[in-house]
């Protein structure tokens with residue numbers, strides 16, 4: 099394994115090597131088609147470079163452990179607003195998640211729906227491209243439209259465009275109070291009504307999820323802010339949902355933190371051998387994918403982002419009973435493609451599955467040919483030798 | 493400002509190009525008479541003007557694709573245009589270009605409240621997007637001051653911001669998808685109504701690409717339920733340092749105002765004389781606005797005013813009525829107009845780390861004396877996005893050049909303290925030649941290589957964003973290949 103200590107060393111290494119490389123941060127998120135190549139780890143390029151709480155900005159080297167960043171922020175009463183998921187529980191991996199990995203996979207949790215994803219809080223990146231050039235884009239200020247926004251492109255590129263060395267973020271204060279409203283409902287349609295009502299109200303819900311239950315579903319809605327404001331909104335929202343069932347309230351801070359961390363990390367599905375992540379409008383996801391799928395198969399579903407993000411889990415045996423994992427995978431991606439109002443209007447990714455399956459299918463949703471050609475063209479510019487995680491995204 | 497020499501071969505083929513365009517567009521959508529093309533000779537950076545060869549006003553994505561296919565085949569540069577309010581010269585034509593205006597494309601295609609998005613044609617104005625949904629209690633958040641006029645197309649191209657983006661983000665944070673036509677006429681869909689990219693986030697690069705990668709014809713935008721209410725508080729201070737500290741303390745206290753606006757003394761005086769908003773005569777003025785129900789607003793404002801008081805304000809005025817709120821905002825909203833009453837002005841747009849505010853304002857004051865040109869500062873303080881307004885006299889020989897040199901020095905200062913050349917107006921031609929002060933040649937090369945992918949012939953708005961020297965090889969190779 100190669101572990102460059104700094105950006106200069108990394109650049110020299112890349113310029114000299116023939117590759118290919120399998121790029122890792124903490125190695126906790128093995129998402130995508132398995133990559134053949136020498137392991138290149140960013141973990142040694144670590145440490146917070148600059149943190150200005152009064153300006154809400156933080157700069158860190160890519161290999162910095164997420165927990166180190168979260169601790170530094172917590173000491174100032176701030177946080178990464180997009181609530182990055184820890185994949186270890188779901189994927190059964192070990193290691194230390196790094197901030198570079200968060201960026202590379204654009205990892206965002208329940209609050210994405212309200213405030214934005216990792217890419218929305220990412221202000222700047224430094225990276226080494228496939229020719230060993232040390233490059234930067236964006237910066238450390240909150241508003242910046244100077245030149246093309248390659249920062250967004252870096253987020254979610256899974257190491258296929260370059261090796262990140264430094265990232266800067268906008269951060270936000272931790273609110274004073276958090277409360278969760280909980281509603282037990284009979285089916286997905288009612289759950290969706292509850293979430294839609296909450297999200298079309300002015301009461302600023304910062305999390306809206308549906309957890310699988312034995313017979314009934316658990317709808318949870320999160321409110322954050324100053325104590326008076328949270329109490330007021332909880333009151334208003336409870337009234338708004340009263341006709342759908344009994345609304346209970348979770349007010350204990352630790353219980354709230356644990357609950358939403360569980361949603362963030364999709365613990366409900368950690369017993370599954372196969373997990374898909376489907377992003378589509380709540381409308382398309384429910385009618386186009388979940389209802390037809392659940393009519394025919396046994397699966398476990400967690401909804402987040404008020405129904406616009408679905409996590410679908412199955413055991414190997416359940417998939418086998420439905421024609422095999424590959425067939426299920428292709429069926430889910432086909433359903434997304436058929437349903438989307440515009441081509442590419444949603445996508446399904448196989449997040450967890452055995453290596454041989456991930457090597458055999460298109461892990462990421464296939465794109466329209468013209469879009470795929472653009473993406474391929476961009477990759478060829480950033481990594482002309484094709485040495486960074488080749489094939490990982492298809 | 494230097495622009496490339498027009499392509500003589502294109503100029504000589506004007507008649508043929510016009511007749512080909514007339515084959516795919518109605519007569520009234522092809523403007524080629526020299527008296528009429530003048531209407532498109534500039535955007536809001538009026539110091540630079542050049543009528544285009546032709547201007548076209550398509551009505552559909554198909555027509556846009558037809559136009560681009562023809563221009564691609566003829567090797568004609570294309571400059572996309574929304575409403576022409578760019579302050580950076582983004583929509584400035586060249587003599588050999590076709591201006592492709594999307595002003596006729598302003599339909600609302602789909603409104604979906606349950607899923608909270610709206611899909612519009614890109615020529616629709618920013619304010620009329622909100623206009624289409626506000627009766628039902630929704631709004632589109634990014635609110636550039638030019639929102640009455642500017643189009644969503646231009647907002648996407650420039651990744652525009654507004655006074656309320658401290659809380660809601662800028663265009664890129666509220667844009668879910670686009671329909672876009674590539675220079676060769678290929679129509680692509682990027683994103684959709686869902687919330688993240690399934691592969692590379694190409695949509696993220698399109699936003700802010702200043703019309704150089706494709707022509708956006710439709711956009712899916714996130715809409716939000718309107719807050720129950722909003723209320724501003726106005727505070728005045730004796731020094732910029734103290735006002736800067738107040739901003740930082742408010743942010744650290746955990747309040748997230750929707751807006752924190754800052755004006756300095758020259759700007760306060762000018763707006764007072766012009767709009768009579770009743771502003772105090774002081775060194776620095778802050779307008780802080782919060783949202784929510786009455787009780788929630790009270791809760792937040794109590795905290796904010798407590799912080800404000802700790803720093804001995806010369807004035808602290810919490811709005812108690814809609815009229816008072818409007819009066820507090822009146823001065824800020826008429827700041828540009830007020831400065832325009834005094835003289836011609838140039839509006840800059842750099843961003844700095846918030847902690848550098850007092851230093852940068854002091855340096856700007858010193859430079860103002862050195863250059864002998866007045867300057868007023870009004871800006872979005874919460875995010876460090878400054879708008880120094882430099883006053884000059886366009887009729888006085890040499891004044892514009894002096895003003896531009898002063899402006900360039902201010903922007904270099906922004907970069908020097910860790911900020912950037914432009915926070916929301918874009919590079920266009922205005923900051924094009926300063927890009928080398930912020931970026932190394934390789935940083936620019938990787939950006940230009942993205943354009944190589946989307947527009948290999950460099951026909952779309954080619955003379956913008958990148959210094960002509962940096963882009964020359966690419967532009968001339970493309971020309972030679974033709």
Ligand SMILES: Cc1cc2nc3c(=O)[nH]c(=O)nc-3n(C[C@H](O)[C@H](O)[C@H](O)COP(=O)(O)OP(=O)(O)OC[C@H]3O[C@@H](n4cnc5c(N)ncnc54)[C@H](O)[C@@H]3O)c2cc1C
Pocket residue numbers: 535536571572573574575576577578579581582583594614635636637638641642643644645646647648649650651652653654655702703704706707708709828916917918953
């Ligand atoms: C008084 C005033 C106040 C302003 N206030 C603000 C403010 O608060 N915040 C802010 O961010 N900006 C502000 N601006 C700047 C300006 O309004 C914005 O940049 C706006 O987004 C430009 O929109 P437009 O439709 O006028 O675009 P245009 O000026 O027509 O074009 C701008 C750029 O967009 C490109 N473009 C246009 N249409 C397309 C298309 N269909 N596809 C691809 N590219 C396209 C053009 O080529 C050009 O590069 C202000 C301007 C003025 C005059």
